[in-house]
Each structure stands twice: as structure tokens, then as C-alpha cells.
């Protein structure tokens with residue numbers, strides 16, 4: 551619901567202006583009415599959400615011309631960066647600010663690059679920049695075509711790729727930096743081979759005296775960092791993941807690992823505590839405290855204390871039932887250890903426990919990335935002979951504390967890399983469905 555409302559706000563739609571058909575689109579037709587109630591509640595508690603910051607300004611400026619005029623008098627020079635990433639609401643807000651009376655000078659300067667529009671998925675409208683000279687007649691368009699960042703070969707390759715884009719103003723980049731090294735293009739079998747090859751190339755460059763902090767691996771989606779992280783750990787190359795935790799430190803991965811650890815080691819209290827109420831199964835703090843107290847009193851593990859508790863009357867019946875289910879699930883999964891291979895067993899656990907469903911129902915923007923990470927985890931397990939072997943590997947990986955002060959190789963998504971510069975860049979995973987991402991092909995933007 552939060553996502554839906556945010557998208558409406560990005561398009562400058564208030565509860566009064568959401569089109570009727572769209573208003574019926576959520577919660578069995580209640581979307582619009584929930585939006586209205588949400589706005590009323592915000593008003594009652596004198597609060598604004600992020601989208602309101604601009605939406606209220608638009609409403610205010612549209613309905614109170616005197617206020618608009620006074621703001622226009624104060625904001626005489628407008629400078630906008632990353633114009634290609636503005637959404638409808640920001641655009642309308644800007645138009646209102648910029649439309650000073652004809653008799654007064656208008657000063658607005660927008661910098662942007664239609665070829666770098668990467669935020670369509672959160673409401674950015676590349677159309678804003680494409681229409682700029684019509685929206686602001688008389689504005690002068692200056693093409694900044696000299697590039698200071700990249701060498702000739704890189705510009706050439708990038709320009710010919712982007713030439714295939716459908717909506718763009720078009721420009722021809724050039725540089726005085728010289729042709730530079732050629733782009734090294736290789737077809738490799740899978741991510742594992744990519745990680746090996748990149749690892750070797752990084753080492754080669756290090757031997758030639760290149761600094762690790764001048765090298766980066768850029769991936770399209772978060773789950774892809776895993777192969778590279780493992781390879782760098784094996785080679786002892788210090789690395790950092792920008793824009794998010796390292797793969798095995800991500801919350802959903804730690805959750806899944808806790809399930810697996812408890813599976814093979816029922817006395818692992820840390821794992822037990824992490825997942826006892828994840829996904830939520832009505833075993834809150836009270837139940838947990840009771841299990842904890844009993845475990846300490848008896849000098850036993852929480853799993854064993856929990857098993858005792860379900861035979862007693864101490865817990866509320868609902869919590870007792872939930873706890874019994876939880877323990878039965880684990881008993882059933884343990885019986886499968888010898889029947890199923892460990893990736894299939896993990897898939898089963900992720901499904902049965904409700905973890906997958908929990909993320910499928912989650913409407914936050916990173917939920918689909920978390921599901922991808924979980925799939926990647928199952929994929930990673932296939933490289934090991936047994937569950938124990940895999941878990942041992944993980945403890946080694948997790949132990950590999952981030953060394954501070956050292957030069958590090960950077961691993962990050964292309965989105966996080968915007969505006970940064972490196973001497974050597976590796977771009978793995980350019981394959982159907984990954985880059986471009988399948989979702990962006992299906993949904994556009």
C-alpha cells in the first residue's frame with residue numbers, strides 16, 4: 551500500500567485526482583479509500599510523508615497564487631541537477647516555480663543526461679528532459695559532448711550500444727583523452743568462471759603495480775556479488791561491497807543460514823533465537839523469555855527447553871501450538887537430510903517455513919532482490935558436497951573480517967557506481983534476463 555501511495559504521489563495525484571479505475575486497484579478495490587484515510591490520518595497527527603513534501607507544495611502553489619508569487623520572488627535562479635531523474639511531481643513543482651510573469655526575467659538551468667536515466671522504476675520520467683525545450687520555450691540547449699572521464703574506445707563502445715535506445719535526444723561524445731586501452735570482451739561459461747577470470751585479471755594488474763582501490767566489479771543485481779566475493783576471499787584479495795552488506799551478511803541470508811544451522815545443530819541457541827519468530831508465528835518476547843529462563847535453569851539449550859515447554863501448561867495455548875509446529879517442522883526436515891540433496895532440502899525449508907512467502911508478500915522495493923539472494927544461496931550450495939561442508943565454508947567466509955586500512959577492490963551495483971570513476975572496471979553477467987534486468991524489459995523504464 552505504501553508503494554502504491556508513493557507511486558501516486560510521484561505522479562502528483564492526490565486522493566481527489568487519482569483516476570477512478572486506478573483507485574480500484576488495490577486491496578479489493580479499496581486503494582483510493584485507503585489513500586484518502588491515510589492522508590486524513592497524517593493531517594490529524596500533523597505529519598507528512600516523503601511524497602507529501604512536494605505534493606503539498608504543488609497543491610499550495612496551485613491554490614494560492616499569492617504564496618506562489620512570493621516564493622517565485624525569492625527563488626529567482628533555479629538550478630536542477632540530474633534532470634532526467636525527475637518525476638512528474640517534481641516536474642510540476644519546478645514548472646510552477648519557474649513560471650514567473652512574462653515581464654520578469656526567468657532563470658532556470660537544468661543539467662541532465664537522457665542516456666543516464668536509470669530511475670524509471672521509482673517514477674522518474676525521462677520524457678521530462680526530452681520535452682525540455684518545449685516546456686521552457688526560449689531556453690538554450692547546450693550539449694556537453696566533450697567527455698573527461700573515459701577514453702576513446704570506451705566512449706565508442708558505449709555510444710554504439712546506447713545508439714539503439716528508443717527515446718533519446720542524441721549526442722556524440724568525444725574526448726581528448728586518447729584512444730586508451732581496448733575493451734577486453736570475453737565470453738565465459740558461467741558466473742563461477744567469470745569470478746575466476748576476474749580474480750586472475752585483478753591479480754595480474756596488481757602485479758603490474760595497479761592499486762586495488764582503482765578497480766571495480768560492477769554488477770546489475772545484488773545477488774551477483776556472491777560469486778565474486780567468494781573468489782576474492784579464496785585469493786585473499788581485500789574487497790568492499792558498496793551500497794549494501796556483503797552477501798552472507800545480508801539479513802535474509804543470515805535468516806536462511808540460521809534455519810540450516812539449527813537443522814544440523816539443534817542446540818545452536820543463536821540460530822534458534824534468530825528464527826523462532828521469523829516469519830512471525832506468534833512467539834513473541836514473552837515466549838522467548840520463558841524458553842530462555844527454562845534453558846538456563848536446566849542448563850540446556852533453547853531447543854530442548856522448548857520441547858519441554860510444549861508438554862507443560864506454562865505457555866499460552868496459542869504459543870504452545872506454534873512452538874510445537876516449529877519443532878515438528880524441524881523434526882520433519884531432519885528426517886529428510888538423507889533423502890534429499892542439500893540444495894533441495896534448503897529450498898523445501900525456505901518454502902515450508904514461510905520465508906519465501908514472507909518476502910513474496912512484502913511490497914518493499916528490495917523484497918524481490920532478497921528473493922533473488924535466496925535463490926542464489928541455493929545455487930551456491932550446489933558447489934559443495936554436503937550441507938556441513940557448505941556451513942563450514944560459510945563460517946570461514948564470515949570469519950574473514952574486513953581488514954581496515956588496506957586498499958580494497960570495489961564490488962557494487964551499476965546503480966551505486968553512478969558518478970564514480972575507476973581505472974579498471976569489470977562488467978560481468980551481461981546475459982539475457984540479467985542485464986538488462988528482466989523486470990525492466992517487462993515493465994519498461
Ligand SMILES: Nc1ncnc2c1ncn2[C@@H]1O[C@H](COP(=O)(O)OP(=O)(O)OP(=O)(O)O)[C@@H](O)[C@H]1O
Nearest residue numbers: 631632661662663666694697698699968969970971
Ligand atoms: N573542463 C574540464 N577539464 C578537465 N576535467 C574535467 C572538466 N570537466 C569535468 N572534468 C572531469 O570529468 C569528470 C566528470 O565531471 P562531472 O562530475 O562534472 O561530470 P558530470 O557530467 O556532472 O557527470 P554525471 O553525468 O555523472 O552527472 C570529473 O573527473 C571531472 O574532474
